[in-house]
Amino acid sequence: xxxxxxxxxxxxxxxxxxxxxxxxxxxxxxxxxxxxxxxxxxxxxxxxxxxxxxxxxxxxxxxxxxxxxxxxxxxxxxxxxxxxxxxxxxxxxxxxxxxxxxxxxxxxxxxxxxxxxxxxxxxxxxxxxxxxxxxxxxxxxxxxxxxxxxxxxxxxxxxxxxxxxxxxxxxxxxxxxxxxxxxxxxxxxxxxxxxxxxxxxxxxxxxxxxxxxxxxxxxxxxxxxxxxxxxxxxxxxxxxxxxxxxxxxxxxxx
Amino acid sequence: xxxxxxxxxxxxxxxxxxxxxxxxxxxxxxxxxxxxxxxxxxxxxxxxxxxxxxxxxxxxxxxxxxxxxxxxxxxxxxxxxxxxxxxxxxxxxxxxxxxxxxxxxxxxxxxxxxxxxxxxxxxxxxxxxxxxxxxxxxxxxxxxxxxxxxxxxxxxxxxxxxxxxxxxxxxxxxxxxxxxxxxxxxxxxxxxxxxxxxxxxxxxxxxxxxxxxxxxxxxxxxxxxxxxxxxxxxxxxxxxxxxxxxxxxxxxxx
Numbered sequence: 001x002x003x004x005x006x007x008x009x010x011x012x013x014x015x016x017x018x019x020x021x022x023x024x025x026x027x028x029x030x031x032x033x034x035x036x037x038x039x040x041x042x043x044x045x046x047x048x049x050x051x052x053x054x055x056x057x058x059x060x061x062x063x064x065x066x067x068x069x070x071x072x073x074x075x076x077x078x079x080x081x082x083x084x085x086x087x088x089x090x091x092x093x094x095x096x097x098x099x100x101x102x103x104x105x106x107x108x109x110x111x112x113x114x115x116x117x118x119x120x121x122x123x124x125x126x127x128x129x130x131x132x133x134x135x136x137x138x139x140x141x142x143x144x145x146x147x148x149x150x151x152x153x154x155x156x157x158x159x160x161x162x163x164x165x166x167x168x169x170x171x172x173x174x175x176x177x178x179x180x181x182x183x184x185x186x187x188x189x190x191x192x193x194x195x196x197x198x199x200x201x202x203x204x205x206x207x208x209x210x211x212x213x214x215x216x217x218x219x220x221x222x223x224x225x226x227x228x229x230x231x232x233x234x235x236x237x238x239x240x241x242x243x244x245x246x247x248x249x250x251x252x253x254x
Numbered sequence: 255x256x257x258x259x260x261x262x263x264x265x266x267x268x269x270x271x272x273x274x275x276x277x278x279x280x281x282x283x284x285x286x287x288x289x290x291x292x293x294x295x296x297x298x299x300x301x302x303x304x305x306x307x308x309x310x311x312x313x314x315x316x317x318x319x320x321x322x323x324x325x326x327x328x329x330x331x332x333x334x335x336x337x338x339x340x341x342x343x344x345x346x347x348x349x350x351x352x353x354x355x356x357x358x359x360x361x362x363x364x365x366x367x368x369x370x371x372x373x374x375x376x377x378x379x380x381x382x383x384x385x386x387x388x389x390x391x392x393x394x395x396x397x398x399x400x401x402x403x404x405x406x407x408x409x410x411x412x413x414x415x416x417x418x419x420x421x422x423x424x425x426x427x428x429x430x431x432x433x434x435x436x437x438x439x440x441x442x443x444x445x446x447x448x449x450x451x452x453x454x455x456x457x458x459x460x461x462x463x464x465x466x467x468x469x470x471x472x473x474x475x476x477x478x479x480x481x482x483x484x485x486x487x488x489x490x491x492x493x494x495x496x497x498x499x500x501x502x503x504x505x506x507x508x
Contacts, residue, residue, distance in 0.1 A: 014287070014424070015423060015429050018419065018423075019426050019464070020424075033268070037268065165272065165438055165441060165443070166272075166280065166435040168273045168443075169269065169271070169273065170268070170272075177269055184419055189419070189464040211442075
């Protein structure tokens with residue numbers, strides 16, 4: 001049997017850093033999803049096996065906490081493992097190490113498996129003989145808090161954008177990473193000059209399609225801590241639109 | 255001495271395909287730039303060596319012509335080589351092969367090397383002992399036309415956008431790939447349902463900074479062939495704004 005923790009060493013590409021030269025958090029999120037895919041595939045519960053039986057993995061929650069991020073051209077390592085498997089959800093964790101094996105940060109994610117046609121969740125404890133359960137890792141710790149409650153009061157969107165060709169993935173939806181980019185784009189250069197992201201959370205609720213509009217509502221709930229809600233097609237047939245996702249961003253001084 | 259043609263095998267990641275499951279052209283462009291970087295570095299004229307002496311490579315022109323693009327999860331290979339070196343420019347070509355070694359397409363690019371402080375171009379024939387000249391490949395062909403003349407007549411922008419955090423690279427500029435994404439986002443889903451891109455050209459003229467606006471002007475010069483001009487800060491101090499880049503996109507029926 002394959003080891004429970006998967007380990008993947010990557011390099012920071014030049015177009016994957018922000019103006020400070022650090023890996024973009026959207027790109028880190030993309031790497032997490034790829035590593036989750038590799039890890040699952042290598043252990044027999046990947047999307048290729050799943051798709052044959054008309055099921056797919058869906059990311060529900062993501063929480064990332066960071067001390068630091070690797071710089072342009074540096075190598076870094078992502079480890080990932082399954083912490084828990086419930087009937088309808090599984091918890092997958094990540095750890096990020098820099099080139100000298102120092103911890104950059106950790107992440108927690110929550111996934112469901114759904115039937116592509118009915119969009120109904122599958123029972124993870126029985127699917128594929130329940131072999132995912134054999135890979136639950138109990139010893140490796142992920143010392144960050146679980147995703148928290150996010151509540152936004154603002155009634156006025158801070159920004160409304162249309163969704164275009166580059167936003168859309170193979171399923172016809174805005175891809176999970178694009179929401180992260182659009183949310184981090186709500187902050188100014190002056191802000192990023194002095195602050196870095198300590199914690200970032202996403203809670204995915206509904207899908208968005210090519211041509212739908214996304215409205216971003218933002219509350220500063222504490223000094224440097226923002227709760228953000230994304231709603232689609234606000235002002236349309238349903239005036240208040242439909243909730244798409246929620247996010248929390250915690251900044252600290254650099 | 256290293257072989258003149260560099261060859262790099264990559265895999266198409268899930269978040270790097272469009273709704274049809276084909277590799278995004280912006281991502282392909284990103285891979286080209288990375289492969290150019292690897293190729294140059296392995297042969298002693300990469301950006302790391304150059305930066306020590308305060309010089310950097312700048313992409314001036316890019317023309318891509320495609321029969322096909324690889325699908326999600328498939329491997330593909332990019333080959334790159336230097337075709338010519340002039341005093342102020344060098345021509346670098348690319349070939350793209352699918353997993354079965356069929357040609358997907360070719361690309362031509364033109365680069366200058368500039369001094370970071372003065373922004374003045376360097377003499378490529380003398381820099382670093384002129385060793386780039388040793389790597390000119392004369393046998394491998396790149397059977398596509400050179401970048402053409404692009405001329406836009408439209409006086410009304412089709413779209414104007416602000417530039418945000420995710421657009422900006424380590425140099426503080428909108429990165430070369432983001433322009434490609436924004437330009438391809440000018441076309442609708444219906445359009446992409448029936449058409450694919452046969453040829454795509456970019457001519458980079460000036461840099462854009464965080465917070466500047468980009469306006470996109472588009473002419474259909476022939477059936478399915480579009481000339482596009484991007485100007486920044488239109489309607490500001492200089493009413494007609496400043497030219498940032500030009501692009502040509504040639505679509506054919508799928």
